[in-house]
Amino acid sequence: MRGFMRHGVPSMLKHGSGAERSRTRPIDGIGQPRVWRYRRVCSFCSFRTCDELRNGVETRRYVIAWFRADLRVRDNPVLLAAIRAGKGHVLPVYCFDPRSFGLTDQAKFPKCAAPRAQFLRECVEDLRNSLRALGSDLIVRHGRPEAVLSELAEQCGCSQVFGSKEVARDETRVEEKLNASLAALENPPELTLRWGASTMFHPDDLPDGVAQLPNAFVRFRRVLERQPPVPMRSPLLPPAKGALQPLPEGVDCGAIPSMDELLKESIPAEAERCFQLDARAALPFRGGETAALARVHYYLWESDRIFKFNYTRRGLRGADYSSKFSAWLAHGCVSARDIGHEIKRYERTRKANLSTQRLVHELMVRDHFRFLAMRVGDALFRLGGPRGRxxxxxxxDRAAFEAWCTGATGYPLVDASMRELHRTGFMSDRGRRSVASFLIKELRIDWRWGAEWFESRLLDYDVHSNYGNWTSAAGLGVDPREELRLNVVKQGRAFDRYGLYAKLWLPELKAIPQGDYFMYEPHRKPAAERATCANLEQYPAPFVERKREPNALTALSARLRESRVREARGAESRRDVWQGRLAAMSKSSITDAELDDLVQSLVVQQSVAQSGRESVDVPRYTYTALGVALVVSVLLLIGAWMKYHRWIRRALESREDSALFPSMRGTTRM
Ligand SMILES: Cc1cc2nc3c(=O)[nH]c(=O)nc-3n(C[C@H](O)[C@H](O)[C@H](O)COP(=O)(O)OP(=O)(O)OC[C@H]3O[C@@H](n4cnc5c(N)ncnc54)[C@H](O)[C@@H]3O)c2cc1C
Incomplete structure (x- = not known):
């Protein structure tokens, strides 16, 4: 039986039978018979029982559409359900919940720093404009939803409150409180929560439900793709013009709260309450559905960037190495399944390749984290994580943690990424993985502090993806293939070969020559070279020595590199000695022997430094040479085989000939 128990949702949400659920599954679409709206359609839709709903007298006209992390009009099942229930008499409401602007549990950071607060305000403003264009408006309040919505429901005599179902701890608590406060009203409106298209795949469509969700992503993907594949439900169109009635007279729409109003409790410093866009930002992110759709259109259709996504996605710098959809997805400015369908359309009309599949794969990763969050519940936020280790x-260690937050660890990849996050609210996926690994594996600092810092600063903060990724990085998630220690120096060299990203965010490193071997560990640069780089001294020295990898090969290559550095340092000191000697002699003339020795030491130093730099390139050239050799040998083999084949054929043919015409053989011989 496909019971609701298997979804692992709180008991108050367990209801209905499997049969009931399957019959009502297309409830997301509009145009279903009216009666189905009042039935228990799925485990994520409502708090009340079917009977309670059917017995309730529906005399009131207006219904409330409560917007949460679904700030859009397109493909919004909640808005459409409200329009259908209220026959267009809908009160669209958004609440800036003060609890979302409080302090985090562990490290007491502001839960929402200025960049995301600004982005959220833009999203709400855009939603209001869209609703106005449809003939309605958005009621905006700065207060707790349970208080705001019950007051509105009472004031306007609303019969129903529709909202999207969330699954994380704080969000479900709000739902419980809202349910309780609505129930306490004299004429309690019903609360209907439904899955708001926040994932590409609907949890009801998973063949084994969320409770049986595979821990490993690879297996989850296999479940989605095995025959017949799990369908991706079609996105819903935005309501037609006129589908929404104007708000009732006397309802105050309310103004969008200012940054000061939102942040004054959690951020005492006034200067930190405003957000100025940094010119170096990867993208000038602007909140709202309009900007989200424009970005999707640009990334897929205008620029065809999706076509190379698989090869560029691990980049660090620029607007288009990855899709940058995350901030809009996190606020629900566009739905994941809408993007999924758009990618499929792109594949049909232009071309499908590894890159288009990879983007769908990434969105599946996002779905997986959301479903896992549903299954593991509060364990996601505990120190031992879902694995309970x-x-x-x-x-x-506060000092070390602050150095990490402010980008002062002495490791350029970590520092550049953390400064980018601080200034813009965004960081690449590669950056996130590297800084998380550094905090957890090198500094051994409580992973929850890192997760909370991300929660505070990220524009695209999404509770499931953030805590899911952090627990994975800490080796505490449920996926068995975790616990990678990333070498932040190697990562920097591999993904920012010429050091352009490091230089963009760390002006102290600007004077280091492009492509310098020591760009990602400047503290190892020979002193003489350091002296030639202006401002390099201002860059902090690392306060923690990165741990060496246990891998024998890596350890060996690290030792080799170390020895080169030592050699360089040896040459360096020899040169220093000579410089000192020259200074001590303070004479303009120098003997031939002294000159030879000096020249020799300089040549050694230069060649060592060059070999150190080139050592990055050696594997690349070696691989290229090996590749060429392999291709050549394969070609030779094929040629030889063909020749041999021809020779055998000829031999056989001649044998057959001789068998058929034995007399001829004799004749020929003669
Ligand atoms: C420690 C850590 C914390 C993270 N916190 C968040 C977070 O709070 N919010 C968030 O949306 N992503 C988070 N991610 C995932 C990922 O880094 C971002 O989604 C991605 O960098 C956003 O850039 P993009 O939209 O250009 O991604 P693309 O590479 O273009 O990917 C497309 C979309 O796929 C999804 N996606 C890709 N990778 C992941 C992933 N590992 N986990 C979940 N979804 C993914 C995102 O929705 C993303 O927008 C985190 C990753 C790490 C390692």
Whole structure:
């Protein structure tokens, strides 16, 4: 039986029978018979029982559409359900919940820093404009939804409140409180929560439900793709003009709260409450559905960037190496399945390749984290994570943590990424993985502090993806293939070969020559070279030595590199000695022997430095040479085989000939 128990949702949400659910599954579409709206359609839709709803007298006209993380009019099942229920008499409401602007649990950071607050305000403003264009408006309040919505429901005599179902801890608590406060009203309106298209795949469509969700992503993907594949439901069109009635007289729409109003409790410093766009930002992110759709259109249709996504997605710098959809997805300015369908359309009309599949794959990763969050519940936020491992000793070193947050660890990839995050609210996926690994594996600092810092600063903060990725990085998630320690120096060299990203965010490194081997560990640069780089001294020295990898090969290559550095340092000191000697002699003339020695030491130093730099390139050239050799040898083999084949054929043919015409053989011989 496909019971609701298997979804692992709170008991108050368990209701209905499998049969009931399957009959009502297309409820997301409009135009269903009216009666189905009042039935228990799925485990994510409502708090009340079917009977309660059917017995309730529906005399009131207006219904409330409560917007949460679904700030759009297109493909919004909640808005459409409200329009259908209220026959267009809808009160669209958004609440800026003060709890979302409080302090985090562990490290007490502001839950929402200025960049995201600004982005959210833009999203709400855009939604209001869209609703106005449809003939309605958005009621905006700065207050707790349970208080705001019950007051509105009472004031306007609303019969129903529609909202999207969320699954994380804080969000479900709000739902419970809202349900309780609505129930306490004299004429309690019903609360209907439904899955708001926040994922590409609907949890009801998973063959084994969320409770049986595979822990490993690879297996989850296999479940989605096995025959017949799990369908991706079609996105819904935005309501037609006139589908929404104007708001009732006397309802105050309310103004969007200012940044000061939103942040004054959590951010005491006035200067930090405003957000100025940094010119170096990867993209000038602007909140709202309009900007989201424009970005999707640009990335797919205008620029065809999706076509190379698989090869560029691990980049660090620029607007288009990755899709940058995350901030809009997190606020629900566009739905994941809408993007999924758009990619499919792109594949049909232009071309499908590894890159288009990769983008769908990434959106599946996002779905997986959301479904896992549903299944593991509060464990996602505990120190031991969903795996419940408490055998790690986590540190709570504030100084080290602050150095990490402010980008002062002495490791350029970490510092550049953290400064980018601080200034813009965005960081590449590669950057996120590297800084998380550094905090967890090198500094051994409580992973929850890192997750909370991301929660505070990220524009695209999404509770499931953030905590899911952090627990994975800490080796505490449920996916068995985790716990990678990333070498932040190698990552920097591999993904920012010429150091352009590091230089963009770390002006102290500007004077280091492009492509310098030591760009990603400047503290190892020979002193003489350091001296030639202006401002390099201002860059902090690392306060923690990165741990060496246990891998034997990596350890060996690291030792080799170390020895080169030592050699360079040796040459360096020899040169220093000579410079000192020259200074001590303070004479303009120098003997031939001294000159030879000096020249020799300089040549050694230069060649060592060059070989150090080139050592990055060696594997690349080696691989190229090996590749060429392989291709040539394969060609030779094929040629030889063909020749041999021809020779055998000829031999056989001649044998057959001789068998058929034995007399001829004799004749020929003669
Ligand atoms: C420690 C850590 C914390 C993270 N926190 C968040 C977060 O709060 N919010 C968030 O949306 N993403 C988070 N991610 C995932 C990922 O880094 C971002 O989604 C991605 O960098 C956003 O850029 P993009 O939209 O250009 O992604 P693309 O590479 O273009 O990917 C397309 C979309 O796929 C989804 N996606 C890709 N990778 C992941 C992933 N690993 N997990 C979940 N979804 C993914 C995102 O929705 C993304 O927009 C985190 C990753 C790490 C390692």
């Amino acid at each position: 408490l055998d790690f000793e986590w540190k709570h």
